[in-house]
Amino acid sequence: MLKTELCGIKFQNPLILAAGVMGSTASSLNWILESGAGGVVTKSFSINPNKGYKNPTTVAVKGGIINAIGLSSPGVKKFKSELKLINKKNMNGDENIAIASIYGSNSDEFAYMVNEIESLVDMIELNVSCPHAMTGCGAAIGQDSDLTYEVVKASKKATSSNTPIIAKLTPNVTDLIQIAKSAEKAGADAITLINSVGPGMKIDINAGTPILSNKFGGMSGPAIKPIAIRCVYDAYTNCNIPIIGVGGISNYEDVVEFLYAGASAVQIGTSIMYEGIDIFSKIKDKLKFFMKENDFKSIDEMIGYANK
Amino acid sequence: MLKTELCGIKFQNPLILAAGVMGSTASSLNWILESGAGGVVTKSFSINPNKGYKNPTTVAVKGGIINAIGLSSPGVKKFKSELKLINKKNMNGDENIAIASIYGSNSDEFAYMVNEIESLVDMIELNVSCPHAMTGCGAAIGQDSDLTYEVVKASKKATSSNTPIIAKLTPNVTDLIQIAKSAEKAGADAITLINSVGPGMKIDINAGTPILSNKFGGMSGPAIKPIAIRCVYDAYTNCNIPIIGVGGISNYEDVVEFLYAGASAVQIGTSIMYEGIDIFSKIKDKLKFFMKENDFKSIDEMIGYANK
């Protein structure tokens, strides 16, 4: 009853690991899949190895954390060997869905990356939304509707195998819908909403300085959920491609809220820190119970329920 | 030791009541002043009476609330009689600072309002930042740097008495600094950062619908503090006019954090709900203690401390 389909890809359940959270190795991704996620998104990676920012790279705030890890990755060449190790099925024999998150600073880089990895994963998520990425990357693209259009277009064009392309967008813009429509027009098969919020900063008053070495970073966790819900709701009303909801999910009620707002599936990141790896299996059980209680036969019936 | 000056206006202390919170009557404003605030900002008002949105207009979320009160006010004519009743001094004989928050949908309306009220208050704050205002008002202006420029310019031009004009800005834009610079160039004497965040939405999964009658509203409270701190920090680096910091302040540590980020004074809103009216006097005592412990002789010495 939790099964759901997104851009022709069949998920065992609508719970997906969010990009950048325990997503740097096949080992941790497989652990998450084994623990009950319907799919996983990798840490965002690009052509070259990148150490990311110096520590401190994360700091706890009320209702979540701020991070500026800085998109660390060993680069596409080495990361491909990780992708190959992601299990295609879990121990029960159910299909696992692997989504690669990639970034770059222009359409050529995105196209190159798509080409390199499309055969290794089920879907590709374009990170044009990281709020603390290096110059020209992440939100620098996704805060501009023309650049978003170009990058999505180029990425779509680069696929030879129909691997669905998802654009992950940032809420930190004046007009999200304009950007979402750009992505849709450029051929995105789905959009993921939202990447981390703000950016935010925490100053330690005893140290007298911002805590993160990058000074600011993206906010995630329960506190950002209302923003994510608004984004999903608005995009559902204004766009025609499926939406993957993400931001602050920590229990089944949150998942239902995202589905009701218009998400076809959801991603979970920061709450793993609070709730542990078994958050996926816990939510699955309770979600099934909720669906039975409320006479829902499928996830589909719940999508956009609150927009009616 | 808490005394501070902003645009030539002398405050007994840097703690100001934020706009829209217990600011609809002279009575409540006087109560707040008596309880220890250095100044108060009124609820935003405009030319005509406005009922605001239908209930529900507020909903609690993790780390704060979302509100879409909808700028309800009795209109300038009636509100002027409230302004006249705001006490010029508190019971100790200390100067109270009254700041009127006004809104409108174009420069003419702002100019008209400034003219109407400037003789009654110490400062005027332009609300070009409410994220759930009626068409053409609030963030509709403050999300566009040209409109912001026009409105600030017209408001400045309308003052005959040198009443300082403060532009209150929204963080819900792609490029805050561009807008802040616009306001500065147009002659704003100070900027207030930030109005409520998002906007955000909460869907009640049992009701199956967004809770607020306006569906979305502005987020406020502790959860938004990191965004406010980042905005203040950035504006302090990029602008040359004083900054009033607001967003999520609930204790003296938060006040220090804002001062360190670059604020010359701060406003407190939502935390009144959690902490009560005596939040001002509580913070004052602890702030003094902190300053003594850390050898600060004046608020001035703390401003921008973390930007060094």
Next chain:
Amino acid sequence: MNKIINNYEILEIKKIISETDTIKTFIFNWEMKEGRIPIPGQFVMVWNFLGKNDEKPMSISIIDRENSKIGITVKKIGDFTEKLHNLSVGDKLGIRGPYGNGFNIENIENKKILAIGGGVGMAPIACFTSYIGQKSNIDVVCASITKDELLFSEKLEDNSANIFTCTDDGTCGFEGYATHRTIDLLKSKSYDMAVVCGPELMMKGIFELLEDREIPAQYSMERYMKCAMGICGQCCVDNTGWRICVEGPVFSNKDLKKIEEFGKYHRNASGEKELY
């Protein structure tokens, strides 16, 4: 954060009692746990999400801790309350609360208490009377325009309170206003304290009576409400600035004296004053 801000619970209407032609009581299951155990005089915000998507304050009229139930008693006077009256058992409403201070019920045992309720103002008064029960000796002045509108008089009689009904038109009990009935009672009886709820002009009249006789009293007020959390400032009163939703709705006679607008005016949704 010190205060718990209760969010909505979507609750089924478990029972509806038609009290009068225009007044109905709605009963809900209510988990009695910390931060949400109501006391008489507190209110809830009622969200009719299916109807007009509006939300208004209602006093808690029934607190049944034993069976984990609460009730509200609603008089049909406009759009919102009419839509509530159209609901049936099994329909759902959003309820958040309890809010406000409620009646001060400390040291109330073995006191001679005068409780005065006018119209649907009987809701918190009945709640108070049932709650205090036999612990004190309570005389209840139960006032309404006409017999059909008398609220809770029978129920409270069962509760061992002494009921003194009065109707403007004399169709039941004393003919005349609650003030007159009270003057009458005060001639023969003495009281340690009083609790009062009803139309503000009625309360104003009672206030003057009781002040003259130096009887300490508590009054439950109504003002237009938006947040009910003490943030929006909509419900603040002149000249104290107090919030009816936090510092109120119940005020002692001492405090009420400082509320200069009492009996004179209140503010509507836009904050404009409306005279009584």
Next chain:
Amino acid sequence: MNKIINNYEILEIKKIISETDTIKTFIFNWEMKEGRIPIPGQFVMVWNFLGKNDEKPMSISIIDRENSKIGITVKKIGDFTEKLHNLSVGDKLGIRGPYGNGFNIENIENKKILAIGGGVGMAPIACFTSYIGQKSNIDVVCASITKDELLFSEKLEDNSANIFTCTDDGTCGFEGYATHRTIDLLKSKSYDMAVVCGPELMMKGIFELLEDREIPAQYSMERYMKCAMGICGQCCVDNTGWRICVEGPVFSNKDLKKIEEFGKYHRNASGEKELY
């Protein structure tokens, strides 16, 4: 939210002990309250906000509950640790934690325990040994390259543990590696369990020894860390995916067997594998 995420405390260095030419112990006051009372094997993140504005993990080497103090013991091996070594008493560091699982110290009383520490790996081992104290019979193999680098051997002797030093160059105690010293000990003695920390290749050698003899053991591992909160995934190991900062840094011999990269490679800041 279940887990408490401790934020920085900016703490004054109360005392600095020069253990060897390259190793210093730093002592801080530490409020021992729920969620922050450390156990041996746990670590803290140390933020040098004045220096390089970098932050790295350090094992807790001293837990003094009585005097509310903790200590870390730092070996100078690079830029960050060198800057730490330049600090003086009264300077401040940001400390958050404690993090990680720590040694499993349940049912550890009256056991014959072998504790093996190599180099600065003695930090958690010394902490463990002091913590367990006289409750068990502990033999400590204290290994280093040369005499001047031997860590905590004297301190632990005071603590009624039996110390078996060994140096690669024979300048103190046994001449040779910790593995050789251990083989030697195991000839004459039997143990109920072991705890081990040191360079990974040393631990690998010890692991094989102890597995052969079926002695249950716990090993404290190191991996590159960023968040230390279990979110960034930087410290995950192959093939289990476990996080050294949450599921580790201490693993039982049983679990260690599943960590295939143990003794083979680790990942650097960008996630590239580096072979041992």
